[in-house]
Amino acid sequence: MALALLLEVLIRQQAVAESEGQRANLLQSRLADALSSVQDGVALFDSRDRLVTANDLYRQFMAPVAEVIKPGRLFQEIIDAEFERGVVRQECEIVRSGKLADHALPSVQGCEAELFDGRWVSINVYPTADGGHLRILRDVTGRRQMNTSLHDSLAWLRGIMNTVVDGIVTIDDSATILSFNAAAERIFGFGADEVVGRNVNMLMPDPYRSEHDDYLRRYAETGEARVIGIGRQVKGQRKDGAVFPLELAVTRMNQGGLVTYIGVVRDITDRKRVEDALVESEQRFRDLAESASDWFWELDADLRFTFVSGRVRQVLGVGPGYFIGRSFTDLASSCEDPRDWEVQQSLIRARRPFRGFIFIHRMTNGAIKFVEMAGRPAFDPEGKFFGYRGTAADITPLKRHEQELATQSALRQAIIDNMGQGVAVFDGDERLVALNTQARQLLDLSENDIETEMSTLEGLLLYLAVQGEFGRSGAMMTKVRRRLERLRRNPLRVFEHARPNGWVLEVRSTAMPGGGLILTFTDITDRKKVEATLREAKDAAERGNRAKATFLANISHELRTPLNAIIGFSELMKHEIFGPVQPPAYCSYVDDVHESGMHLLELINDILDMSKAEAGMTDLVDSPVDMAALIKASLRMMEKRASTNGVILLTDLPDHLAFLRADERRIRQILLNLLSNAVKFTEEGGTVRVTARVEPQGMVIHVADSGIGMSSEDLSRVMEPFVQADTRLSRKYEGTGLGLPLTKALVLAHGGSLTLDSIPDQGTTVTVVFPPERVMGERSPENGEADESWRRG
Incomplete structure (x- = not known):
């Protein structure tokens, strides 16, 4: 009998154990299914800090160490593996120690971290009743991006507040100043640090100052507005005590439980002056607070809600009873997009998991909430379907942000399409x-x-x-x-x-x-056609100019041929190459013939150069020109003529004058023409001074003489070809009247400018400016080879 009783007891204990095991397996299955449908990564640790279970999303977040996240692993082993494989970006030993400390003393506040793939997650640790810990990872990448966008918007708004012409003052419901922009500082004369934190009535003269607090209190109690939402002209008081009229508009803003008044002030003492610079600025503050509350739900085999967690009341304003007993198909009428419902129905009929199903919930106050659901099918141990389990989250802030982006994108596209x-x-x-x-x-x-x-x-x-x-x-x-x-x-x-x-x-x-x-x-097709027409007309004009140049070249050649014979033979006779000239009186005639021939050749050359310049055909052979050496050489060439006329030549050059990228022969021609004119029109005992400097406008060369000068009428006439100023020295010396016009044409060919300044009987100053792009650095042994290469092209 004792053995029979013992056997009966053992049989009963085995039955109870099997029942408890089946129940534990069922609970374990329901827990695993619930964790798989949760939109967060979840890991459960027991009281010995060993991993009990973790869902697939948690392993996805921790992908580099997914093989380490297995039941039975110590939390510290998992953290060490995360640290070694760089799961969290820029994680140091101090951060790792902080994780261990947070795990030991869990805090609901949690923290946020950037993962290896660029996603951001919030990490929260919750204690369990058995002494273990629940670690939850939530993807907050979207919220971080929205926060970044919000911070940029706030910085943009602050920038506007500091640049608008109107003063902007914000106060709280106790009339304490919260902000004071730069325009307000300019209007009232106070610095922001002098007014922030003090009562706004310090900016008002009496009696407004003493009445303001009572007015604000009365408005809060009765809603009677005198300025708020209306705007009016009032009196303000500056720091120096001066009272002035201003235009005030006040707006009330409710943000959560905080009431803020925004005042826009405009000094209208001189309305006409400020009207031209008026910039109206509308300030908008948005509440982008995003609820992070998710809730759980369950459906039975008939797809009716059997369970909804209590957190639904905090977000949607309805209790769990609002959903209990309702069919999931009731959400079809609330689906954001009817096409999404068709997809959702096909997934449920196939008993497949779903994620991202969105329906719209209208609250009792008329507000609309967007809810995103995710769920997984539930099966009993025999594989029989008995419902769905999952989570729901409020994504209203995200949807509103998407709608704003879509609106801005459409607006941007409409603008550029027009x-x-x-x-x-x-x-x-x-x-x-x-x-x-x-x-x-x-x-x-x-x-x-x-x-x-x-x-x-x-x-x-x-x-x-x-x-x-x-x-x-x-x-x-x-x-x-x-x-x-x-x-x-x-x-x-x-x-x-x-x-x-x-x-x-x-x-x-x-x-x-x-x-x-x-x-x-x-589309510049029509413009190119016009350009082609103009180019053809220009080519025709250039062909005419070339014909003119060809004619002048031929004429100059025909004239130079006999002139060369006259100059050559007269020079032979002048130097008595084949014996003395008899009688000696002929020597003076030979000198006259030679001098006249040279003068006529110079005249022909000037006419040809002038015609080329007028046709824009002046050929320039650019090379680095040592301007200091060239100026000194030109002065040496003029020394004999200057000494003959009793004129003193002076120079004023810096120690290291920059090189000039120009045609050296043409620059020498410019300098000799200017020096020749200066010496020619300067009386005995006078001076001719040459200066050169590199200034911001380029290289500037002055040729100043103390000669006879010219009147303002003569200054405009001497720049015309074949025209001379009618002065007493112009009659003493011969001239063609081409020197200055030709010189100016050569300067213009280099992209420079030539100006004349003259006072009768005091002298004339010619200023030549070559553009900065032609000014080169000082020549040195290091860049000599580069200059030679530049000359060769």
Whole structure:
């Protein structure tokens, strides 16, 4: 009997154990299913800090150490593996120690970290009743991006507040000043640090000062407004005590439980002066607080809600009873997009997990909430379907942000579609973010050819290359890479592109702040046709000028041939090469013949140079010119004539005068003409001074004499060919009247300028300025070889 009783007890204990095991397995299965449908990464540790279970999403977050996350592993082993394999970016030993400390003493506050793949997660640790810990990782990348956008918007708004012309003052419901922008400082004379934290009535004269607090209190109690939401003219008081009229508009803003009043003030003492600079600024503050509360739900085999966690009341304002007993199909009428419901139905009929199903919930106050659901099918140990389990989250802030972005994108597209130019906008990663209608028309692109936000700069160029936009010959990829490299190397470019259909486009490339590129396309086909017509007319005119130049060259050649004989033979006779000239009186005649021949040759050369200059055919052979040496050489050539006339030559040059990129022969001609005129028109005992300096406007050369000078009427006349000022010295010396006009033409050919300043009987100063781009650095042994290479081209 004792054995029978013992056997009966053992049989009963085994039955109880099997029942408890089945129940534990069922609970374990339900826990695993619930964790698999949760949109967070979840890991459960027991009281000995050993991993009990972790869902797939937790392993996805910790992908580099996924093989380490196994039941039974110590929490410290997992943390050490995360640290060694860089799961968290920029994690140091101090951060790792902090994780261990947070795990030992869990805090609901948690922390946020950036993972190896660029995602951000919030990490929260919760104690369990059995002494263990629950570690939850939530993807907060979207919220971080929205926070970044919010911070940028706030910085933008602060920038506006500090640049608007109107003063902006914000106060709380106790009339304490919260902010005071730069314009308000200028209007009232107070610095922001002098007023922030003090009562706003310090900016008002009596009796407004004493009445303001009572008015604010009365408005809070009754809602009666005298300024708020209306605006009016009031009196203000500056720091120096001066009372002045101002225009005040006050707006009340409720942000959570905080009431803020925003006052916009405008000094209207001199209304006409401020009207031209008036900038109205509207301040908008948005509450981007995003609820992070998720809740759990369960459906039975008939797809009716059997369980909803209590957190639903905090977000949607309804209790769990609102959903209990309702069919999941009731959400069809609330589905954001009817097409999404069809997809959802197919997933549920197939008993497959789902994620991202969104329905709309209208709250009792009329507000709309967007709810995103995720769930997994539940099966009993025999594989029989008995419902769904999952989570739901409020994504209203994210949906509103998406709607705002869509609105801004549509507005941006509408703006650029109405532009007369074609516009293509690429972001910092060279993705196409905007392409207007005009660009599609100019490049023959349809909506199906290039889709915005699905193409790149390289893709667009490759498509155009395939269409033969860059010619049919050569390798397409080579053409694309070459153009792509040019745009990357120098994004600020303007060039012309001839299309196969005969159109000519002007393409302007501009870099965007913060990265990116804007390409604009302008149809300049008609302009190019006009340019071609003008070019043909110009060519015809140039042909006429060349005919004139040819005629002058031929005439000069015909004149020079007899002149060379006259000059050559007279020079032989002058130097008595073949014996003395008899009688000796003929020597003076030979000198006259030689001098007249040289004078006539100089006249012919000047006429030919002048005709070339007028036709714009002056040929320049640029090379580095040592201006200091050239000026000194020119002065030496004029020393004999100057000493004959009793004129003193002076120079004022710096120790190291820069080189000039110019035609050395023409520069010498310019200097000799100016020095010859200065010596010619300076009386005995006078001076001629040459100075040269490098200034911001370029190289400046002054040739100043103390001669007879000219009147203002003569200054305008002497720049005309064959015209001389009618002075007593102009009659003493011969001249063609071509010196100054030819000199000016040569200066202009170098891109410079020539000006005259003169006072009768006091002297004349000629100023020649060569542009900065022709000024070179000082010559040195190091750059001598480069100069020689530059001369050879």
